[in-house]
Amino acid sequence: MVKNSNTQRTILDLAEALLQDKGFNGFSYAHIAEKLGVKNAAIHYHFPSKEELGCAVVQRYRDRFQLWINNARVKDLSPQKKLDWFFGIYTTLRADKGRVCLAGSLETDFNAIPDSLREQTQSMTREMLSWLQATLKEGKQLGVFQFNGEAGAKAALVLSSLQGGLQIARALGTKKFHEVVEQNKQDLLA
Amino acid sequence: MVKNSNTQRTILDLAEALLQDKGFNGFSYAHIAEKLGVKNAAIHYHFPSKEELGCAVVQRYRDRFQLWINNARVKDLSPQKKLDWFFGIYTTLRADKGRVCLAGSLETDFNAIPDSLREQTQSMTREMLSWLQATLKEGKQLGVFQFNGEAGAKAALVLSSLQGGLQIARALGTKKFHEVVEQNKQDLLA
DNA sequence: GTCTATAGGGGGATAGAC
DNA sequence: GTCTATCCCCCTATAGAC
Numbered sequence: 545m546v547k548n549s550n551t552q553r554t555i556l557d558l559a560e561a562l563l564q565d566k567g568f569n570g571f572s573y574a575h576i577a578e579k580l581g582v583k584n585a586a587i588h589y590h591f592p593s594k595e596e597l598g599c600a601v602v603q604r605y606r607d608r609f610q611l612w613i614n615n616a617r618v619k620d621l622s623p624q625k626k627l628d629w630f631f632g633i634y635t636t637l638r639a640d641k642g643r644v645c646l647a648g649s650l651e652t653d654f655n656a657i658p659d660s661l662r663e664q665t666q667s668m669t670r671e672m673l674s675w676l677q678a679t680l681k682e683g684k685q686l687g688v689f690q691f692n693g694e695a696g697a698k699a700a701l702v703l704s705s706l707q708g709g710l711q712i713a714r715a716l717g718t719k720k721f722h723e724v725v726e727q728n729k730q731d732l733l734a
Numbered sequence: 735m736v737k738n739s740n741t742q743r744t745i746l747d748l749a750e751a752l753l754q755d756k757g758f759n760g761f762s763y764a765h766i767a768e769k770l771g772v773k774n775a776a777i778h779y780h781f782p783s784k785e786e787l788g789c790a791v792v793q794r795y796r797d798r799f800q801l802w803i804n805n806a807r808v809k810d811l812s813p814q815k816k817l818d819w820f821f822g823i824y825t826t827l828r829a830d831k832g833r834v835c836l837a838g839s840l841e842t843d844f845n846a847i848p849d850s851l852r853e854q855t856q857s858m859t860r861e862m863l864s865w866l867q868a869t870l871k872e873g874k875q876l877g878v879f880q881f882n883g884e885a886g887a888k889a890a891l892v893l894s895s896l897q898g899g900l901q902i903a904r905a906l907g908t909k910k911f912h913e914v915v916e917q918n919k920q921d922l923l924a
Numbered sequence: 925g926t927c928t929a930t931a932g933g934g935g936g937a938t939a940g941a942c
Numbered sequence: 943g944t945c946t947a948t949c950c951c952c953c954t955a956t957a958g959a960c
Contacts, residue, residue: 550884551943564893566845567843569756569759572936582945583944583945586943586944628869642840647905648901650837651902653842653869654904654905655756655904665905665907669902669905670905673906690924691917691924692920692921692923693920694913700899700910700914701895701921703891704894704902705891705895705898707897708901709894711838711894712894714845715837715852715860715865716856716859723884723890723891723897724887727881727883728891730881730883730887731921734881734924743925748955755953763953763954763955774953774955775926775956776925776953782956
């Protein structure tokens with residue numbers, strides 16, 4: 545059982561974790577209620593429908609991401625450090641009970657989730673990819689990253705591999721995920 | 735409605751497609767039955783439980799993969815052509831209604847699927863990664879692939895990115911997937 | 925091999941008491 | 943805000959007729 549001064553926020557935390565653990569169609573209000581120590585119906589008071597709950601989780605994630613990348617602690621970092629920060633997000637997910645990334649989870653269930661949640665997922669993915677592209681481009685111009693082709697394509701490769709890497713790690717262990725991260729770094733210096 | 739001389743096989747085809755379309759917890763016997771033009775219960779005659787059905791789908795996929803890689807048409811190809819063949823599998827999936835790869839789908843739902851299916855998923859992923867690693871190693875030794883680090887790590891990166899690439903394409907379109915494939919090729923020649 | 929019928933459970937969601 | 947009670951639907955699965 546989890547207690548928090550802000551119930552709304554705790555529900556979002558639990559829903560986010562469950563989404564990353566079991567997928568949208570693999571978790572229920574009952575799962576949240578049990579961990580929160582309340583009954584099923586109490587969750588509906590805060591989030592009337594599962595669709596709204598899912599959207600709220602992604603919206604919060606998007607807001608959080610924008611806050612981070614616009615904060616001086618990230619914004620003023622070198623491209624290498626920015627990338628390390630980004631990789632760190634995924635490493636933390638992996639270390640936290642093998643959670644996968646929100647985008648990967650929702651994209652995999654893409655054809656079995658509500659429309660509004662699909663749109664949220666699109667926006668989230670676009671925003672992450674956009675930032676990653678800009679970061680890679682900046683690094684290439686500064687000469688600290690080396691790669692052939694467009695920054696957009698390289699960003700797609702890096703993001704895809706982190707997403708897929710967290711998933712493969714579930715089958716083959718954490719070592720595989722770290723190999724993906726390290727290889728990405730290697731390939732940017734080659 | 736789909737008809738086929740071999741019902742068993744058609745069910746596996748439909749289940750595989752649904753697994754790649756909606757995930758294990760996003761499809762039901764009713765979905766299969768409707769497409770097959772029979773009633774729900776008829777599916778249970780061929781596959782008593784959803785767990786067995788899921789395992790049969792993955793087992794067939796594994797068998798098929800082993801047949802392919804041991805067939806002269808693939809076995810005797812150059813490393814570059816082998817890789818092209820492998821990428822082609824994913825390109826075909828993307829072109830077929832945006833299906834994602836079986837491994838990615840099951841790994842994402844990993845904590846919400848039966849034990850036996852988890853084991854099947856592990857074996858499938860291990861076998862694909864193993865072949866990819868050998869292919870990359872062969873290419874590196876022949877001097878046609880260039881990359882830093884171990885072939886195992888590079889294989890993990892390539893497989894992860896294909897898996898994630900199919901997922902990201904659902905949110906941002908097919909172009910993103912092709913960027914991932916092309917960037918992978920670029921990075922092997924750099 | 926497929927049907928109808930049905931059991932049994934879980935899930936999302938609402939109503940009304942407290 | 944949370945509770946109990948309840949509704950209704952979908953799901954997996956089984957029994958027995960055809």
